Amino acid sequence: MTKAQAGAETLALQALGWLAGQDELFQTFLGASGATAHEVAARATEPEFLGAVLDFLLMDDQWIIAFCDAAGLPYDRPLQARAMLPGGQGPHWT
Numbered sequence: 001m002t003k004a005q006a007g008a009e010t011l012a013l014q015a016l017g018w019l020a021g022q023d024e025l026f027q028t029f030l031g032a033s034g035a036t037a038h039e040v041a042a043r044a045t046e047p048e049f050l051g052a053v054l055d056f057l058l059m060d061d062q063w064i065i066a067f068c069d070a071a072g073l074p075y076d077r078p079l080q081a082r083a084m085l086p087g088g089q090g091p092h093w094t
Contacts, residue, residue: 008080008083008085011054011073012050012053012085015053015057015067015071015078016044016050018067018071019067032056033052047085051087054079054081054088058079058082
């Protein structure tokens with residue numbers, strides 16, 4: 001694992017912690033992911049799952065702003081972190 005990948009996982013864990021503290025939004029995440037709170041805890045170390053956490057947050061600018069403001073991060077960091085996790089490279093249209 002590279003340093004950048006480790007940093008991306010750490011940021012995604014921060015995002016998951018923040019998300020878990022947002023009762024209504026966390027319930028929305030559980031509904032969207034189909035996971036239970038127990039499954040979220042069990043899968044929190046899986047890079048693919050952490051990518052899904054960032055995918056969820058990236059669906060709404062207000063969620064990203066709220067998370068980044070709470071974590072003291074620039075607003076583009078979650079998207080940069082997502083690119084470092086499995087499945088985050090995006091489609092190539094060439």
